[in-house]
């Protein structure tokens with residue numbers, strides 16, 4: 001074998017399924033590169049289970065040399081929360097889109113954040129329902145044109161654009177890890193994913209990482225416009241960084257206390 | 263002939279219209295009728311471009327836990343795309359049956375695979391009967407190869423599947439039976455030596471048998487040699503490796519290069535669109551931005567001075 005001639009691809013990427021099924025310029029590939037490298041660098045390859053949702057994330061059903069499950073839309077998190085309860089030695093990664101996480105699966109995200117399920121969640125936010133043709137998602141930016149908002153998202157009608165990490169941090173327990181990265185900041189994103197894996201493995205906590213991503217197919221953008229939309233519009237609306245969980249929700253002895261009547 | 267201890271795991275792959283799903287269903291039916299546990303599940307994949315379908319069949323004495331599996335005991339592949347697609351299901355012990363017209367490609371793709379069996383099903387069907395009974399020739403050959411399926415059970419299952427057509431045109435029954443028989447003969451001939459690339463004298467080991475833990479299946483088997491050759495271009499401080507088989511021509515790297523040295527090349531890539539090359543701007547500073555952002559791992563930058571960046 002001539003190692004110098006093989007592509008620099010994480011070993012855990014399943015070579016037989018490459019080139020992968022994502023569109024040209026799709027950010028999913030970059031996020032999965034970060035995840036693959038993170039899992040390898042932490043030495044977790046042999047016990048990691050990858051789970052994808054419905055949406056473009058499902059195109060990764062044969063992406064890794066890892067045990068992989070694919071669930072119903074929005075149900076990836078509870079499936080893994082269950083798996084983790086019966087096989088606590090496994091490292092479980094829930095991989096889903098913004099629609100899966102914040103629309104149809106929002107109940108599970110809230111429940112898992114509340115229970116502090118030891119699952120590492122990666123949400124790929126491309127501001128649309130990509131797989132179904134680019135309809136408006138909870139994350140669609142104000143004024144952003146989509147298949148179902150041809151004149152741009154009107155905040156008065158559809159509400160503002162949902163910010164996932166902020167939502168999760170506001171209900172997450174101490175010890176949980178919450179961050180937002182971007183495929184335009186590859187090293188930072190990989191660092192967040194590594195911390196998110198360690199929060200599950202070492203701390204037994206929920207980890208939630210949103211990755212701002214690209215969807216040139218539904219955005220109908222060329223490479224330059226793709227980066228511009230991500231870095232100028234999305235980065236502005238969705239600040240990158242780590243989000244501390246709101247510590248107040250759990251007091252000593254566990255469990256939030258109902259507010260007292262005064 | 264092939265004499266497994268555990269359950270026999272079979273993958274069949276072919277183009278839509280070749281009839282591999284019918285073959286798989288008949289095999290499972292025949293096995294079930296012979297008192298075995300049997301399970302068949304088709305897989306049409308999710309890729310829009312591919313017309314290859316896979317069929318997973320399991321037959322044996324043990325209860326069957328899951329419909330799909332990683333490594334097959336017996337693989338049948340009957341088109342070039344099918345042959346390329348089944349790489350991941352091949353293990354060291356797998357028998358690969360394929361149509362004889364694919365001999366060159368199979369040799370090139372899987373040179374180290376010992377148990378290759380070429381069946382001239384297409385030729386025999388076309389010359390002696392009708393191209394349409396190609397899949398029944400295959401059915402005969404694979405049924406024979408399993409060593410598990412009594413011929414009467416296969417015939418009975420064939421009748422259940424195609425009996426309504428035979429009723430309309432009895433000459434079809436004769437032709438299909440003949441195809442089945444020819445397939446069985448071709449298999450015996452091939453396994454007796456001619457056409458089998460390896461495995462002579464050790465046919466008793468056959469598919470099935472004990473498998474290692476699932477982890478053993480996680481390797482990179484099935485890597486297609488030659489397809490991952492890079493185009494290597496030296497530019498400034500960098501040696502730019504571009505893998506056309508991976509590059510989808512998205513242009514993300516072009517926009518991220520701080521010295522704008524990356525531009526479109528004449529060579530076409532994975533999707534028939536142009537790949538990229540350096541040499542279109544200032545010399546490369548080996549910053550690896552392009553490598554970092556490529557969603558397809560199609561670029562690798564090596565520093566020409568050998569230093570780590």
Ligand SMILES: Cc1ncc(C[n+]2csc(CCOP(=O)(O)OP(=O)(O)O)c2C)c(N)n1
Nearest residue numbers: 055056057073097098099100128129130131
């Ligand atoms: C229960 C259910 N409801 C709706 C759908 C249709 N559907 C498929 S993918 C999708 C949206 C996916 O969007 P997102 O989660 O953001 O993933 P993306 O494709 O953008 O990566 C929807 C609504 C479905 N498959 N199942």
Ligand code: SF4
Nearest residue numbers: 022023026056130215
């Ligand atoms: S539709 Fe968008 S998110 Fe889906 S694979 Fe294509 S670019 Fe990626």
Ligand code: SF4
Nearest residue numbers: 509510512513515556
């Ligand atoms: S980013 Fe990768 S896939 Fe896209 S054009 Fe560049 S090398 Fe090709």
Ligand code: SF4
Nearest residue numbers: 519546547549550552
């Ligand atoms: S390594 Fe940096 S300078 Fe060289 S081609 Fe890539 S992005 Fe451009």
Ligand SMILES: [Mg+2]
Nearest residue numbers: 097098128130
């Ligand atoms: Mg989406």
